[in-house]
Amino acid sequence: MFNPENLIRKGLPKGHFKDLVVRFVLAGLTYVVVLIAALLFAKIIMDGAPVLFKAKAPFVDFEFLTAKNETLHVFDDAQGNRHQLPASRYNDYLAKYEGAPIFNEQTYSYSGGGIAGPIVGTALLTIGSMVLALFFGVAAAIYLSEYAKQSPFIHAIRLAILNLAGIPSIVFGLFGFSVFVLAVPVITPTPSDRSLLTIPLHINHYVMSFQGWNSSLMAGCATLACMILPVIITASEESLRAVPQGFRDASLAMGATRWQTIRKCVLPFSLPGILTSSLLAITRVAGETAPIMFTAAVAAKDDLPWQGLKSPFDILSSQVQALPYHIYTLAARIPSSEYTRRAQYGSVFVFLLLVASLSVGSMILRAKLRSKLKW
Numbered sequence: 001m002f003n004p005e006n007l008i009r010k011g012l013p014k015g016h017f018k019d020l021v022v023r024f025v026l027a028g029l030t031y032v033v034v035l036i037a038a039l040l041f042a043k044i045i046m047d048g049a050p051v052l053f054k055a056k057a058p059f060v061d062f063e064f065l066t067a068k069n070e071t072l073h074v075f076d077d078a079q080g081n082r083h084q085l086p087a088s089r090y091n092d093y094l095a096k097y098e099g100a101p102i103f104n105e106q107t108y109s110y111s112g113g114g115i116a117g118p119i120v121g122t123a124l125l126t127i128g129s130m131v132l133a134l135f136f137g138v139a140a141a142i143y144l145s146e147y148a149k150q151s152p153f154i155h156a157i158r159l160a161i162l163n164l165a166g167i168p169s170i171v172f173g174l175f176g177f178s179v180f181v182l183a184v185p186v187i188t189p190t191p192s193d194r195s196l197l198t199i200p201l202h203i204n205h206y207v208m209s210f211q212g213w214n215s216s217l218m219a220g221c222a223t224l225a226c227m228i229l230p231v232i233i234t235a236s237e238e239s240l241r242a243v244p245q246g247f248r249d250a251s252l253a254m255g256a257t258r259w260q261t262i263r264k265c266v267l268p269f270s271l272p273g274i275l276t277s278s279l280l281a282i283t284r285v286a287g288e289t290a291p292i293m294f295t296a297a298v299a300a301k302d303d304l305p306w307q308g309l310k311s312p313f314d315i316l317s318s319q320v321q322a323l324p325y326h327i328y329t330l331a332a333r334i335p336s337s338e339y340t341r342r343a344q345y346g347s348v349f350v351f352l353l354l355v356a357s358l359s360v361g362s363m364i365l366r367a368k369l370r371s372k373l374k375w
Contacts, residue, residue, distance in 0.1 A: 041352070048349025051342055064114045064346060069300065069321070072112030072339055075105035084339070086112030109334055110300060110326065111343040115350060117301055121217075121320030122354065124305060125296065126286050128221030129228065133281060136225070137232030138274060144233070145240040146262055165230035173291040176223025181295055182212040217305065218316040220296025227291060228281035235280070239273025240266060272370045279362040286355050289324040297325040299333075323351045 052061055070086035077083065078101050085093055148154045183196055191198045191209035199208040213219045243266050251261040298319045305315050330344040 044345065044348050044352055047341070047345035048347075048352075051346030052349060065119065065350070066116050067114030068302070068304070069110055069115060069117055069326070070113035071110070072108040072343075073105065074108065074339065076103040077101070078103075084112075088113070108337060108339045110330055111334070111339045115323065115326065115343075115347050117304060117321040118323040118326040118347065119350065119354070120304055121297070121322040122286060122324070122351075124217055124315075124320060125220050125224060125292060125322060126282060126358070128217065129224035129285050130278065130282060132221060132225035133228050133232050134274075134278065137229050137277075138236050140229075140233050141236035141240060142262060142267075145237045146258070146266070161230045161233050165234070168290075169227060169288050170290040172223055172227040173294040176219060176226070176291055177294040180213055180219040180222045181215055183210055184212050185210050186213065213317065215295060215298075215319055216317045217296055217320050220292045220320070223291045223295045224285045224288060227288070228285055231281050231284070232274075232277045235277030236270070236274045239270040239277075242273065243269045272366045275362055275366040275369065279359060279366070282358050282362065283355055286351075286358065287324055289322075289328050292322050293325055293328075296320055297322045299325065299329045323347060323354070327351065 052064060053059055054061055067086070070088060073083075073085050073087065073090040075083055077097075083093070144154065144158065182194075185208050187201070187206055188209055188211075189205045189207070191207055192211040195209040195211040197210040201207055213222075247265045247269070248261050251265045252258070256264070296319060298321060301319065301321050305318050305320050306312070309315060309318065327344060327347050330340055330347065334340050
């Protein structure tokens with residue numbers, strides 16, 4: 001006989017205490033991670049913000065952002081005043097006070113001037129690698145999602161792409177060094193002595209020489225693009241698959257070709273997802289040190305990448321500075337002091353602001369695109 005009282009639960013449900021324990025454990029672990037991240041960011045802000053911001057107008061040390069990186073000279077004059085001058089201003093001081101005695105002079109490499117060179121180099125490496133990775137990554141994702149038939153070979157390709165995402169960045173750096181720096185073919189009339197192979201083209205003495213691009217911006221961008229390709233391909237393919245099949249069927253039924261369908265009906269609705277993958281790729285590219293250390297970056301460079309070049313295209317074959325490598329040099333290769341720590345934390349703080357700005361900009365753009373797409 002049906003008894004309504006059987007539907008009324010008496011007391012706490014079975015397993016309620018265990019559920020509370022699991023909930024608090026998971027919440028505790030989450031907040032521990034958040035706390036560690038907050039402490040890390042707080043440390044960077046506390047030590048780096050005073051380097052960039054000042055108490056007096058204009059409140060921002062624009063020289064730190066726009067000046068070139070130099071050696072810092074610290075010394076006392078005859079009156080006991082302590083001076084901290086980058087190399088260029090130190091030379092001006094010596095010329096102005098010729099013969100004046102200098103006491104307790106010390107020099108600190110890469111700790112004077114500003115970080116304009118590393119900022120510009122980081123921006124060029126990020127933009128160049130993203131252009132290459134998005135072009136090849138989205139093209140590969142379109143093929144795998146829209147054209148390729150499901151087969152063991154295609155499944156093997158997807159598995160290989162996923163495996164590439166787990167390869168350490170140092171391996172990509174060595175790959176970029178051995179391929180793009182030393183072996184990629186170049187068309188030139190004067191091949192290098194270390195060329196692996198030369199193939200005559202019979203056009204004005206030009207040959208195809210497998211001699212690489214040397215350490216350059218182009219080699220660094222290509223290496224970083226290879227490193228983030230798995231992320232962009234996987235995320236872009238998932239975004240393309242998320243577009244309803246009905247969009248494709250309706251477009252094809254109206255007489256559109258496959259490419260017209262992809263270009264007009266699939267790609268516009270998958271752009272937010274593609275931008276998400278771009279966001280993840282940007283944050284990784286901007287912070288990598290090992291790949292650019294082997295292929296593009298130098299610790300010190302007197303001029304900005306475009307200065308002293310005969311042609312604008314020569315910038316692709318020039319070496320650049322980069323914020324991650326600059327921070328690594330200050331932290332690991334220079335004896336620690338209050339002056340090197342100031343330059344180090346200032347560079348880290350600016351780098352954090354740069355990555356945050358790129359991330360926020362990508363998120364805003366993605367939100368605007370999503371608001372325009374309703375389906």
